[in-house]
Amino acid sequence: MDDQLITRFKRTGYELDARELVLKCVSLAQQFDLTAKQFAEDFETFALNRKIATGLVNGGHLDAFSNSMNHKKRKRPPTEADTLGWAGNSWNDVEPDVLSDTSNTRRSRTTPAKAAKAVVMAPSPAITNTTSSSFSQRTQKGQVFSTLNAHLHFDDEAQVQYLDGRIGDFAAAFEDATGCHPSHPVYAACQEPVLMVGRICCDSEGRLNERSVLLEGSIELSNGMRTKLDLSKLEGFKLFLGQVVVVRGINPAGACIVAHQLYTAVPKPVVQTSLGQMQHFAQATGVKGLSMVVAAGPFSSKEDAAYEPLQALLTHCTTQPPPDVLVLMGPFVDANHPLVQAGMLEESYEDVFASQVIDRLDDYLDSAGSSCHVVLVPSTWDVHHHPVFPQPPFLPEAVPTRHPQQFTLLSNPGTFACNEVVVGVVTSDVIKHLSGQEVQRGPQGDRLPSFAAHLLGQQSYYPLYPPASGSLLDCSQASNLQLPVTPDILLLPSDLNPFAKLVPVRAPPPQGADTDAGVVQTVGQKAGRQH
Structure with a gap:
């Protein structure tokens, strides 16, 4: 049971790091007649009610949990079996002739000592024949009044793979760009600044705010655990649910990460066009260049x-x-x-x-x-x-x-090239969806281009998770949301105000560099590096 308890506690976000604590948990589980799974779940409920942060469990936590369980046991009302004298006995204690009657009548309960004289009571006609006329004459029998997201096919495994894969891909891209691997688990204590990678989550149902931010680590590095993220030391940030970030910070007690820096954007590289290709395209289009409506x-x-x-x-x-x-x-x-x-x-x-x-x-x-x-x-x-996204x-x-030769049928989202210009398009209103979920601190600026920048920095046409209502996201096909490259032009239809602007994306600096590099997305010309 020892290993089962340790495993179950880890799944709930808590850890037993001392042998004596494990033995104490085994003793308490036996005392309250609980399996390892039941004990871990009951402790998690107790910890949430007492607002005990995830992390290491100490002896004081277990003592308080034991007192709580004893209190509940004393307050438990007597069961019907206790009242009728069945407590402490089993069916084996009953006289065999009492159990020999197989009729469908109900039998009055007595103590085992008096079971041989038990009286079989006939059912009351008034009870068995009573029928509510209004119930029998109901006209909406079996009718479904409302269904939530009936169009969606929920695949838990696909959802886990999608979310965990995004964290792994972002960590790999960050390492390629900087030479640094964000490998520290989000739940592990550290007194010196380290790099951690994870997904932005909320500690409760509702809209994200500065005080409700959690960082969910990957399954490989952090067992999928979540830890509170303290943003108080940051001058500015722009965060939303589902965003994958690399955090540089400390975790003094294993229960709260104090962020010193946030890296929220690792854009894909832009497509490089050779001089010979550019000359070929220029000859094909002439002086007027390429036009698009x-x-x-x-x-x-x-x-x-x-x-x-x-x-x-x-x-x-x-x-x-x-x-x-x-x-x-x-x-x-x-x-x-x-x-x-x-x-x-x-x-x-x-x-x-x-x-x-x-x-x-x-x-x-x-x-x-x-x-x-x-x-x-x-x-x-x-x-x-088909009403599904990706489509x-x-x-x-x-x-x-x-x-037919003059038509191109594109998926949603999709990426295509017109000569040297790469165009990305998604018809889901991701700009509007992000505008309702982003929490930020610092200079406001023009928010609409910053929403578009999230797509490039997160390498995804729809980085928001959970998705907005009506988005019809199918996680089993979510690999099609990934940007293959950073496009030169990004088309994002939206109910919000139309705009056509440059979208700056700040990439993390390489290891040892003292300046930031960013990709500037332009309309009508190739994207380039800005220093």
Whole structure:
């Protein structure tokens, strides 16, 4: 039982580091007739109620726990068995002839000594035949009134692998960038500053704040344990749930990490384009360079399904020199459209998409010529497509076009290249979701670009966890959220105010360096290093 107790305590965040404490726990478990699992769970409940921080358990904690269990035992009301005289006896003590009656009648309970004279009581007709007429005549029998996240498939193993994998990937990227490995467990005491890596969590349900921040370590380095994170010594920070960070700090007693520095961004490298490739692209596009038009749905007004906004966009593109690339992001057949919600469309969703969107794009390509390319990105609000995130691209058979060579069907999120320019796009409103979860200290500045910077620094198109309501995140496919490279242009449709700005991302300095290096993301030119 000794090893079981030690293992169970570690899983709850507590540790028994002395042999005498383990023996004392074994004695108490036997005293209260508890298994190792029950004892550890009861101690965890006691510790949470008494606000005992996770970490090492001492003798005083066990004494207080023993007193609490004894108090509960004294307060326990007598059971029915105690009242009727069955306490301390078993069925083996009952006369065999008493148990020989196999009828369905209820038997009055007596002491074993009087069991032979027990009287078998017949059931009361008034009890067995009583039926509530209102209950039997109910009209909503078996009806489900509300279901939470019925569309989601919960896979605990996939969720654990996704979250733990993000911590491991961030730690590896940090080591590659700095030469330092953040290997110290989050729960282990240390008096000198060390590097620890983990995921930002909240100590309770609700919105994150400065006093509720926990750091959850990886399974490999920290057994997945969480420790309170003290941010009082930091001049500024920007944190959100699910963010992976490297902390430089101390943990005096093993129960609270005092952060001295936070490293929250390790961006992926940008794609390098050779001089020969640049010359080739320049000759292909000429002096005008590469042009791109980007638009996000919905593409129809709420009053009808005539798709006039989409037609106006395509008309604009034909009256001007046609763009080389037209990027259209869903929703194309919006699940929130009043006609969709009311079921008043005269065609199927797939037919609406084909006739109102694809046919118009075919007409546009007829006039724009073969040099124009269309990129389609779905949305989780597209009622004719899979409502899951990450989201697969539209199937080719769902896009009945006359110009299949001029269409690129992209996933959500997705990354594509236009000559030397790498573009990243995600139609989930990650900017809005982050704006409702971020806690920060320091100069405010322009918050919207900083939200976009989180994606680049965390190497993820959706770094927030738990995800926002309605995001439809499927952890079994979450590997598709990872940024393959740092894009030159990041497209993030949002209900918040539109913006087109540079997004600075501060990377951790290499070991021994006295200056910070950052990646500046620009629109229309290659990203470069800024010192």
